[in-house]
Amino acid sequence: MFAFTVARRYLLSSPGQTGLLLAGVALGVTVFVFITALVEGLAVRLTDEVTANSAHVSLQPQTRTARILEAPGLRAEGVALVSTFQRQQIREWRQVVALARAQAGVAAISPQISGSAFLVRGEAVQPVSVTGVEPESLDVVSPISTRIVEGRAQFGADGILIGRRLADELGLSAGQPVLLRTDRGAERLLTVRGIYRTGLQSLDERVAFLSLRTARPLFRLPEGVTNIEIKLDRPEEARALARFLEEATGLRSTPWQEKNTSLDDALIAQGQTGRLIQMFSLVSIVIGVASALVLSAYRRRPEIGIMRAAGVSSGFIARVFLLQGLMIGLIGALVGCATGYGVSAWLASLTGPDGDPMLPIAPERGGYPAALVLTTLGAVLASLLPARAASRVDPLEAIQQ
Amino acid sequence: MTPVLVARDVRKDFPNGDEVTRVLSGVDLELASGELVALLGVSGSGKSTLLSILGLLLTPTSGQIHIAGERVDDLSDRGRTLFRRRRLGFVFQAHHLLPDFTALENVAFPAAATAGGITSEIRARAADLLRRVGLEARMDFRAPRLSGGQKQRVAIARALINEPVLVLADEPTGNLDRQSAEQVLELMREMNRDQGITFLICTHDEHVAAQCSRRIQLSDGRVESDTGAT
Numbered sequence: 001m002f003a004f005t006v007a008r009r010y011l012l013s014s015p016g017q018t019g020l021l022l023a024g025v026a027l028g029v030t031v032f033v034f035i036t037a038l039v040e041g042l043a044v045r046l047t048d049e050v051t052a053n054s055a056h057v058s059l060q061p062q063t064r065t066a067r068i069l070e071a072p073g074l075r076a077e078g079v080a081l082v083s084t085f086q087r088q089q090i091r092e093w094r095q096v097v098a099l100a101r102a103q104a105g106v107a108a109i110s111p112q113i114s115g116s117a118f119l120v121r122g123e124a125v126q127p128v129s130v131t132g133v134e135p136e137s138l139d140v141v142s143p144i145s146t147r148i149v150e151g152r153a154q155f156g157a158d159g160i161l162i163g164r165r166l167a168d169e170l171g172l173s174a175g176q177p178v179l180l181r182t183d184r185g186a187e188r189l190l191t192v193r194g195i196y197r198t199g200l201q202s203l204d205e206r207v208a209f210l211s212l213r214t215a216r217p218l219f220r221l222p223e224g225v226t227n228i229e230i231k232l233d234r235p236e237e238a239r240a241l242a243r244f245l246e247e248a249t250g251l252r253s254t255p256w257q258e259k260n261t262s263l264d265d266a267l268i269a270q271g272q273t274g275r276l277i278q279m280f281s282l283v284s285i286v287i288g289v290a291s292a293l294v295l296s297a298y299r300r301r302p303e304i305g306i307m308r309a310a311g312v313s314s315g316f317i318a319r320v321f322l323l324q325g326l327m328i329g330l331i332g333a334l335v336g337c338a339t340g341y342g343v344s345a346w347l348a349s350l351t352g353p354d355g356d357p358m359l360p361i362a363p364e365r366g367g368y369p370a371a372l373v374l375t376t377l378g379a380v381l382a383s384l385l386p387a388r389a390a391s392r393v394d395p396l397e398a399i400q401q
Numbered sequence: 402m403t404p405v406l407v408a409r410d411v412r413k414d415f416p417n418g419d420e421v422t423r424v425l426s427g428v429d430l431e432l433a434s435g436e437l438v439a440l441l442g443v444s445g446s447g448k449s450t451l452l453s454i455l456g457l458l459l460t461p462t463s464g465q466i467h468i469a470g471e472r473v474d475d476l477s478d479r480g481r482t483l484f485r486r487r488r489l490g491f492v493f494q495a496h497h498l499l500p501d502f503t504a505l506e507n508v509a510f511p512a513a514a515t516a517g518g519i520t521s522e523i524r525a526r527a528a529d530l531l532r533r534v535g536l537e538a539r540m541d542f543r544a545p546r547l548s549g550g551q552k553q554r555v556a557i558a559r560a561l562i563n564e565p566v567l568v569l570a571d572e573p574t575g576n577l578d579r580q581s582a583e584q585v586l587e588l589m590r591e592m593n594r595d596q597g598i599t600f601l602i603c604t605h606d607e608h609v610a611a612q613c614s615r616r617i618q619l620s621d622g623r624v625e626s627d628t629g630a631t
Binding site: 002314 | 456458479482484485486489490493495497499501502510511514515516517518519560
């Protein structure tokens with residue numbers, strides 16, 4: 001295509017100017033890639049931190065409320081009362097677990113008995129949130145067994161696992177007895193089998209783990225469970241699974257995003273800020289390309305005039321300038337993507353004194369296809385104006401210029 | 402001989418504020434195939450305007466123009482572009498060669514833009530033209546490396562690449578020294594004599610006019626005299 005040859009020759013005729021123009025486009029794309037990698041990296045890190053230590057979908061019994069009963073022919077109004085003494089529970093939890101386990105993407109399931117209690121040691125009393133789990137499901141919601149700092153992650157018949165902060169507040173160490181008094185009025189002397197440190201204050205200070213079997217009499221639940229916690233291979237699919245399970249079981253099903261709405265809002269706001277910066281980068285690229293090509297079209301007016309006089313079509317002239325925009329956009333975007341990846345990868349490799357990355361940046365998530373397509377498209381759009389101006393050059397005026 | 406160009410009562414007015422300036426006041430002209438014609442006139446006589454109208458770079462206010470038997474004064478912009486490409490060649494006072502291209506590429510350009518590239522046939526034709534204008538040794542030189550006379554000879558070769566029926570030249574030697582001007586003039590005479598190409602040369606230089614077989618004198622937008630017509 002001859003227009004391509006001419007466009008390439010035009011760009012190569014001023015290597016300094018073309019180099020500067022390409023550098024400007026590449027810089028804009030580098031900023032685009034870097035910001036995208038940073039925003040995505042931050043989102044990944046925050047999401048990972050939240051989803052690593054919480055269930056992705058939680059199933060609980062529906063909250064029961066008192067309601068008026070109505071029926072045709074019923075003369076007196078009937079009211080369904082709700083007992084505040086009756087413990088809400090999932091009686092058919094085994095069927096629900098089997099149903100959830102059959103769904104694609106479900107990584108682990110933990111039926112639990114959760115409730116409030118006090119840990120008493122001598123004069124010291126501390127409120128705790130107790131979670132009764134099947135021993136093999138201990139690590140489903142949070143990795144506890146790998147975070148044991150004292151003792152072992154085993155329950156036995158009367159074992160309890162507590163966090164480091166709680167142990168310090170009660171002066172407890174592994175192997176010592178402690179009294180657990182539940183909100184159901186039951187109490188039992190248990191032995192601290194293990195002490196864990198997760199780094200999460202809520203877990204280390206206020207949560208204790210028992211075996212499901214030990215928890216049943218303490219919370220007066222001989223058969224059912226209070227909640228079922230589910231982990232997924234892909235946390236972002238939690239909403240869809242929660243919707244399905246709620247419809248299938250009638251239980252209240254909550255995805256992790258609903259429990260962390262502030263995180264969701266923060267990620268959305270952060271994404272919008274990132275998009276704004278990306279947009280400004282693209283706008284600066286478009287302005288840069290347009291102004292350079294407008295100047296080029298003006299400088300080459302006599303040449304364009306002679307081409308037009310010789311019968312070269314205005315479409316050909318327009319194509320020459322559009323192709324210049326395309327080449328600048330494509331090459332600038334490729335260089336910018338490479339530079340953006342390089343900068344992001346280098347920043348991602350920098351670690352702090354604790355060995356953790358200094359910046360939560362994800363170089364592989366730099367939005368490269370978007371950067372490539374948008375920049376190239378933007379540069380072509382930017383060249384529309386100079387292409388139009390060049391194609392409309394009056395040959396006579398231009399030759400006489 | 403068959404007329405290459407027939408112009409009848411060609412007028413051109415330019416708006417000038419509320420007034421109208423008449424530059425051509427009814428020009429009648431007929432050029433036969435193979436003529437070498439000088440178009441003379443003092444500054445403001447309308448010769449450049451007439452050349453631009455005959456070259457389809459400007460539309461007349463009224464009048465009819467036929468080139469190679471085809472009426473061209475009422476063509477659309479696209480039609481004029483196509484006609485210029487197929488039938489006309491131009492040589493201007495300033496050569497306006499493309500500085501980023503070699504002499505051969507400059508000559509080939511008008512044909513290559515239509516063909517989608519410099520094909521072997523176009524290359525051969527351009528090389529032959531450059532040989533005929535005596536620049537076969539400068540084919541691969543970029544325009545800035547050529548002298549003023551060489552550039553104008555390349556411009557003449559470029560005007561001939563699409564094998565036009567009429568070449569319009571506007572002061573083709575105006576920017577050249579005497580020696581280069583002589584060479585360029587001799588070249589046009591040679592092309593006219595050997596290949597029968599019709600040249601209409603707009604000039605105010607009597608020496609140039611003396612080399613032509615026919616002189617058309619323009620004055621106040623009209624043909625004042627026409628001598629040597631075949």
